[in-house]
Amino acid sequence: MVGPTPRGLKAPGREGWLYSAVPERSVPVNPAAPVASTGELLGHPKGLYVCFLTEMWERFAFYGMKALLFLYLTQHHKFSDANGYLLLGTYAGLAYALPLLGGLLADRYLGMRKAVVFGGLLLVFGQLGMAYTGEAASGIQGQGVVDGFAVQVMYFALALIGVGVGFLKPNISTIVGRLYADTDPRRDSAFTIFYMGINVGATLSSLVVGYVGIQYGWGYGFGLAGVMMALGLVQFIVGRKHLLGQAEPADPEALKAPLFAGLSREWLIYLGSLVLTVVVWQVLQTRINFAPLTALAGGHEVTLTEVVALVLGLGLGVWFIRLLLTDLSRVEKGRMVVLMALIVISALFWGLYEQSYGPWVAMAERTMDLTTFGLTWNAAQTTAFGAIFVILFSLPFAWLWPKLDKRGLNPSYPAKFGWGLVFCGLAFGVLAFSTGTAGEDGLVSVWWMILAYAVLVAGEMVLSPIGLSAVTTLSIKRAVGLMMGAWFLFSAFGEIIAGRMGTWAAIEPEADGSISSAKALVVYGDVFTDMMWIGLAAGVLMFALTPVLKRLMKE
Template structure:
């Protein structure tokens, strides 16, 4: 059974619990570190680390490549980099299942967030040392598993069951995520591309350290860990089991959304590097846009578009789409964004495309993300049984594990398909996911209310 009252301190800031701004800032700097490292990862591997002489210095990398080649066949540098990216980005979202379970059953959300933040800070600084590359990724994966499900769960715990501010709170929280993601290419990306890869990774470590410090200051205002509520909870009733099954049904189509969405850190980075005319001439200012700066388009648009979309939902009133309908709309808009890239690939005829095509792509992709990602987090906190909330948040975040793992495999096709065909494939996968969710809307309406 879900609690009927919020557990957080009642003091409010701008109509929301006082803890929300602290969690906003904590997540902002954590995402700064994550996306800073991600914006550099593929370029770092292709332009530096996967040089044969350097590869030999990285502990375990040759053995890892041999293991992948047993399954996928010989891997050139680009497919190998794509597979590493997919494994890393995928496992980042698998470990939250264990992190959520440990929070629910053993340590509580607060201690897991603190442990995760500390591990990730260490992992980012380890990235500055080439021989530790794979071990650094492993530490980052474990840290994210402890941090990610429990910070999101704490946002949901600030609001009573049925509180209409919950969806909006997660959208505000999502702006924090994307503010960090927006800033990081200009800092970590610029340092990495222009001054040395390790400076970029170290900057990500500084961001994660700031996240940890802010969370420590937030402690007096956070909702308490749910041990008392969990111990008092009765066995799961039929409605709770139906909600869990419904979330699992939605797992596959949402995973397909993330499989296509996550190409922006992989093959879209390569498109920006190799197939995009990045020159800007603004009268007194002329320069080439650094490749990593394109990673700022999406988060910038998140916090520009979010207020307008929230206003649209409020204006729709009773006609506001249900949460499940929003998931379907998000997938279909994601499919449309890849049709923009298909148009870019066919329009150029193999030459370089204007950077404005990427601007249009990110605009459509971003609106789809706003419809799907924060509302899906809100959905889990609405319907998941309290005794399993953190674990089920981890299970839901594992949609990104499945999606990123598939994204890594899809990225290996970049070198063997025409770019137009590749973008059409991504559009088809996301479009199919949207249609499946749309067909499930009516059957799941009574189970997943909201």
């Protein structure tokens, strides 16, 4: 690895960004540990476990709902595959982008505790809103007669969840950092414990919410996610004393003082966030038809989220070019160019990776024998395999890099990104190959899905935490926050890309509304082969560029 691993990056994985910014945002008010104390549990402040449980149940709710979402859209509301994939990508993209705003508002005004409580409330209402499913659509998938009111309730519930995640997600990890002094040797251990809460929540959610939603009804699955989020929020509120006053507003008096029309800044933030929720509600379902402008190419329809993402990407590009034209040294310019290249390519990785919640779930539902060791899974539950492998692989990969470094074999940042993309491509190769192994019943063994997840998560371990380290190592000091924001933003772009790429695997049902496993296997075999080559080609490109990028980092 080039450069040191940032504090708090003990446990790798996608969710590592939750605490990657700890060195920037969670520096305690005083360099020493807080004077106040409510005692310790297993060698750590009790506040750590308050945050652990809050985040665990938030991730339980988020990933449980996400595991069910595509199946719910296509089976209950009869969305076409393409529209289901697009909404999944649009929603997830917004959920990963909005934490930038929530973190900023908490830092400057609300404080982390108030932001977590407000975000938690929005999440509870959103998850419980998803529990209202209305009447099931009638007719054939993609052409069904839908319950319009129920669909609008769903869109608004998704908007509430997206904005709620924006307030809760970045701030709960910041509180953990503030419970420890900068020099406290327990700090890294604390984030490892916290990270385990994330993965325990993600694993349990797919298994439990996935089971309840499929077995007893969609509303019960979503409702369970909301109830558990509510319990997590209650224990956070009850346990506030264990946060040692480290999550309060920077200026409480200014926050409470009337600012406009007799309303305080705090209430204006809350009201503004509700307005933002209404905006997101509309953004999620707005499409723009560019056919008149692209008639020669056949024309196509894009989501408003994709347009916003393009504008933000162009804006970031303009800012970056202007930054390079300032008085940076040659070395600083080179390192910033390398960092931006890594950030941009990460969007492609996440675009491929997040197929696991779309086409992978659809493949499990339509073409797989989901029985192993006498147990029968459902398609939503297969998403738990990813979280399980993250838990299994975290310590081995944490052990691997120092060992390779001692032998002079530790790959550079660009090379690790190349390996991450190669593993990602190979995961799709596993599933593409599996489509030719169907048994007499026309189904493929779920063990192929398990193997694909193992390979995919190996790629995640190589790329995700390394990207976070690269941001803090390669960026110039005055731009670390913005470059970390760029990393988050391109993670959101990856979700949107995933939705668009997922449409390649869309399948039109037969006249009777059925989709045969044979037809589905052909589609998934072709699409996953294409995605395999995209991942492998991107990985090979990164290997080819590695010498140049390494030189830029050192010049």
